Amino acid sequence: MSKYMKAFKNESYLQSSVTMFLYFASWGIWWSFFQLWLTSKSGLDLNGSAVGTIYSADSLVTLILMFFYGALQDKLGIKRHLLIFSGVCAALVGPFFIYAYEPMLHSNFTIGLVVGSIFLSAGFLATTGIYEALVERFSRVFKFEYGQARAWGSFGYAVVALLAGHLFVINPDLNFWIGSIFGVILLLNLCLWVPKAERREKKRDSQTTQASVPSVKEMFSLLKLRDLWIIIILIFFTWTFYTVFDQQMFPSFYAGLFGSVAQGQQMYGNLNSIQVFVEAIMMGIVPIIMNKIGVRNTLLMGITIMAIRIGLCGLIDNPIAISFVKMLHSFETPLFILSIFRYFTLHFETKLSATLYMIGFQVAAQLGQVVLSTPLGMLRDKSGYATTFHIITIIVVIAGIYAFFMIKKDNQDVNGEPLIKQSA
Numbered sequence: 001m002s003k004y005m006k007a008f009k010n011e012s013y014l015q016s017s018v019t020m021f022l023y024f025a026s027w028g029i030w031w032s033f034f035q036l037w038l039t040s041k042s043g044l045d046l047n048g049s050a051v052g053t054i055y056s057a058d059s060l061v062t063l064i065l066m067f068f069y070g071a072l073q074d075k076l077g078i079k080r081h082l083l084i085f086s087g088v089c090a091a092l093v094g095p096f097f098i099y100a101y102e103p104m105l106h107s108n109f110t111i112g113l114v115v116g117s118i119f120l121s122a123g124f125l126a127t128t129g130i131y132e133a134l135v136e137r138f139s140r141v142f143k144f145e146y147g148q149a150r151a152w153g154s155f156g157y158a159v160v161a162l163l164a165g166h167l168f169v170i171n172p173d174l175n176f177w178i179g180s181i182f183g184v185i186l187l188l189n190l191c192l193w194v195p196k197a198e199r200r201e202k203k204r205d206s207q208t209t210q211a212s213v214p215s216v217k218e219m220f221s222l223l224k225l226r227d228l229w230i231i232i233i234l235i236f237f238t239w240t241f242y243t244v245f246d247q248q249m250f251p252s253f254y255a256g257l258f259g260s261v262a263q264g265q266q267m268y269g270n271l272n273s274i275q276v277f278v279e280a281i282m283m284g285i286v287p288i289i290m291n292k293i294g295v296r297n298t299l300l301m302g303i304t305i306m307a308i309r310i311g312l313c314g315l316i317d318n319p320i321a322i323s324f325v326k327m328l329h330s331f332e333t334p335l336f337i338l339s340i341f342r343y344f345t346l347h348f349e350t351k352l353s354a355t356l357y358m359i360g361f362q363v364a365a366q367l368g369q370v371v372l373s374t375p376l377g378m379l380r381d382k383s384g385y386a387t388t389f390h391i392i393t394i395i396v397v398i399a400g401i402y403a404f405f406m407i408k409k410d411n412q413d414v415n416g417e418p419l420i421k422q423s424a
Contacts, residue, residue, distance in 0.1 A: 011195040011197065012144065012198055013139075013149060014195075015195050015198075016138050016149045017149045018189055018193075019131070019186070019190065020150060021152040021155060022156065022182055022186035023083075023086070023087075023131055023153065023156070023186055024157040025156035025159060026090040026180075026182035026183040026185075026186050027090070027128075027179070028156065028164070028276075029175050029178050029182065030093065030097070030164070030175040030179045031124070031247075032161045032164050032251075032269070032272055033164050033165070033168045033172070033175060033251070033269070034247070035051065036168065036251045036265060036268070037168075037172050037175075038050075038051050040252075040265070042168075044102070044105060048381040049374065049381055051377055052373045052375070052376065052377025052378065053113065053374055053377070054116070054117075055243065055247075055248050055369055055374075056370050058116070058117045058120050059125075059367070059373065060117070060366075060370045061120075061121040062117075062120075062121040062125040062126045062366045063363055065121055065122060065126035066126050066359075066363045066366060067359060067363055069082060069127065070130070070357065070359060070362075070363075073134060078137060078138065078198065083131060083190050084187065084190050084191060085122075085123075086131070087183060087186045087187035087189075087190050087191075088123075088183075088187060089119065089122065090123065090124070090179065090180070090182065090187070091180055091183035091184045091186075092180065093123070093176055093179045094173075094178075094180035095180070097173075097176040098176055101115070101119070104116070125366075129357060129362035131153075132150065132357070135150065136150075136341055136357075138198075140345075140417075142197055142198070145287055146287075146338075146341065147287040148283070148284050150283050150337075150338070151280045151281070151284045152280070154276050154283055154334075155276075155280040157276045158272075158276035158279070159273070160178070161269055161273040161276055162269060162273030162274075163178075163269075163273075165268060165270060165273075166266060168265055168269065169262050169265055222356065227347065227348075227413070228348075228360050231343070231361070232359070232360055232363075232364040232367075234402065234403050234406070235360065235361055236364050236365070236367060237398070238303055238336075238396055238399045238400075238403075239361070239364075239365045239368075240364075240365050240369055241310065241368075241392050241396065243365070244368075244372055244376055245389070245392055246329065248373060248377065249385065249388065249389075250313070250326075253313070254271070254322060254326070255267075257317065257318075257319040258319060267319070271323050271326055274327070275326055275327055275330050276330070278327065278330035278331075279329070279330040279331075279334060282331055282335075283338070285334075286335055286338045289335075290339060290419075291419070294409075294410045295342045295346055295410050296407055296410055298335055298342075299335070299336065299339035299340065299403065299407065300403060300407070301335050302331075302333075303336070303399065305328050305332040306332050306336070307396040307397050310389055310393045310396060311393035312325045313385075314386045314388075314389030315386075340357075340360075340361050342419070343407075343408075344357055344361075344416070346417065346418070346419055347412075347414065348416055349415055350416045350417060376388060376391075376392070379391070
């Protein structure tokens with residue numbers, strides 16, 4: 001506890017935590033109900049195939065941007081240019097959705113699809129990994145625990161998720177307008193609050209970045225690494241379903257278990273908020289677990305929980321039981337995200353952390369969504385939720401077996417920062 005409280009004396013930790021809180025709040029207030037907005041009668045009332053097409057388009061544009069965002073951020077070092085650009089988009093999310101995106105999807109679905117995918121990807125979907133990668137870099141440079149700062153992002157998402165369900169029932173437009181308000185605050189935070197340690201580091205960083213950052217050719221050469229492709233394949237068949245299952249399907253599945261759509265939407269907002277609150281707590285606890293059992297075992301644990309959670313959703317149709325199953329998400333997400341981050345900094349050069357994270361994790365997941373979102377949406381329309389969830393579970397189980405045999409042990413090929421395990 002004393003170590004945690006000591007972090008509050010670190011201005012870089014405080015600024016990073018506030019940034020994560022505001023970013024995830026500005027995004028989560030509308031993103032947590034994006035699928036319901038697309039499918040509900042109070043929104044666009046689209047079918048599963050159309051929703052899958054939107055997610056695929058978003059993922060395709062995100063996929064293209066992510067590699068360049070990761071390369072650019074590695075060149076920028078600890079500079080916030082991409083984060084500030086994201087803050088501008090967050091501030092404009094209300095006007096964009098209400099006055100541009102929704103009318104275009106109604107009048108010309110294809111144009112709306114293209115314009116929406118560019119805005120959402122450039123401002124949010126492709127920059128999420130940059131926020132996480134940059135704060136992880138800050139944690140190493142300015143000496144604080146990344147998981148503790150990332151926990152504030154989950155906390156921000158949880159706070160707005162609780163509010164989002166009630167606002168959505170009143171008027172979905174309110175979610176987008178409040179997203180803009182958080183976006184304005186985020187932008188001011190990014191532009192005006194620069195800790196002293198960060199300003200000093202930027203001066204040193206500007207003198208060393210060009211010499212230490214790899215060239216574009218060297219970044220593309222990363223795709224020749226067998227070890228990176230092992231991770232890409234794993235992410236493709238696991239974390240892909242974070243969006244396909246949790247965001248593209250689960251909200252409407254869960255809301256449909258209640259007597260009325262409005263009640264289901266409110267209950268989903270409440271459940272989502274509680275789940276992310278617990279997730280925020282776990283973000284601070286998982287680093288402790290990881291130091292005791294290792295990075296590899298933490299990752300395998302996350303995959304196991306993912307398979308159990310999705311599989312049970314295909315077997316149970318009781319809303320109370322499903323609510324308890326959903327809470328497994330609180331453990332799965334921190335176990336998976338934090339262990340993947342640490343895997344990269346353990347087995348690869350840390351100067352490539354942003355690029356490796358974007359390619360090996362974010363890009364791989366987006367590629368999976370491009371390929372799988374529309375087919376799984378069509379399968380859901382044709383065969384229902386249960387069958388779709390069973391198929392996803394089988395894929396994740398196979399991926400878990402693959403990970404058991406292919407993922408490196410913590411003491412193998414340590415090319416980055418070694419893991420120092422704590423004694424039990």
